[in-house]
């Protein structure tokens with residue numbers, strides 16, 4: 559690899575279960591060596607690498623010889639607890655071939671939601687990288703319930719990229735990249751090589767299909783790409799089995815689907831709103847409010863709200879949707895759901911009269927909002 563060709567300083571590589579198992583029911587260690595070699599090569603060339611690895615549940619099944627377990631959260635936790643230790647053992651052994659040490663970080667959404675825990679995770683990541691150690695990240699599946707889970711490693715890797723201020727996120731999977739239709743179902747599907755905007759028509763292409771042991775399919779990869787590119791991080795989705803894929807991506811050779819980073823990334827507070835907290839509720843907007851928020855960059859006022867769902871407190875994150883449930887924006891509410899229910903449809907001047915107090919005209923101020931169609 560020619561050092562002068564490398565355009566990045568810090569890279570997050572996400573390996574899906576589909577890549578780690580090569581479509582089989584167990585870890586493909588021969589292929590994992592090859593991926594470790596490529597990452598080690600980058601480290602030797604001065605590029606810092608963070609590995610976000612799936613495969614704990616697959617490794618757990620393999621290690622326990624495919625036990626018959628009920629389809630419950632507890633079974634997944636059991637498999638992840640057994641498999642994660644096998645997975646980290648495998649990575650640790652493989653990187654040691656290249657004289658590299660690894661450090662394990664098991665995260666959940668709760669670690670990213672809470673500011674202090676977020677900063678702790680960031681310090682830990684930086685400490686590893688500053689000492690030439692490869693951080694290996696996975697979701698803490700053994701303790702994570704649906705409430706505190708990120709849920710899939712595509713989204714987790716995007717959050718890791720934000721956390722460590724990476725300049726490139728590589729999502730490796732079992733397809734050559736994002737196609738204009740699911741290639742498993744449509745053999746004529748064409749690879750999309752460049753994406754400059756993630757909109758509804760692109761999300762439609764991503765569908766819901768998932769490979770044998772994977773989670774989320776292309777839909778979660780697009781969510782991840784959107785979060786990262788809004789933070790100024792370039793993203794590539796490519797095949798984990800393409801020869802020298804990691805080097806080729808880092809040297810900007812044409813491989814897979816490349817997502818351009820936003821030229822003016824969101825400020826860090828908005829990045830956090832987008833990537834950190836789970837939405838606690840939703841408010842439905844009338845068409846005037848949708849235009850005001852999405853096209854005119856305005857705050858959301860109570861007058862434009864037609865319905866409230868979920869229970870949220872002042873300061874919680876909520877989604878701004880239309881009457882069909884389409885999400886237009888995400889933001890922090892200045893009023894609780896109980897309050898919004900009372901002031902929905904009413905003019906801002908009447909808030910104090912209705913509630914007995916007021917926290918300002920905006921229910922979601924534009925400074926606390928990320929418009930998703932942008």
Ligand SMILES: Nc1ncnc2c1ncn2[C@@H]1O[C@H](COP(=O)(O)OP(=O)(O)O)[C@@H](O)[C@H]1O
Pocket residue numbers: 573574575576577612730731732733735736737738739740741742763764765766767768769770771772773774775776777
């Ligand atoms: N438009 C599309 N382009 C490429 N793959 C797609 C598309 N829509 C759905 N998919 C499916 O997404 C799968 C990859 O996602 P997933 O199984 O979660 O993999 P991983 O384990 O790598 O995260 C592919 O095998 C493919 O069938």
Ligand SMILES: N[C@@H](CCC(=O)OP(=O)(O)O)C(=O)O
Pocket residue numbers: 573574575576611612613614615616696697699709710711712771772773774775
């Ligand atoms: N955390 C889980 C993987 C979750 C996940 O997103 O899987 P994948 O879609 O294969 O990247 C595990 O280690 O098994």
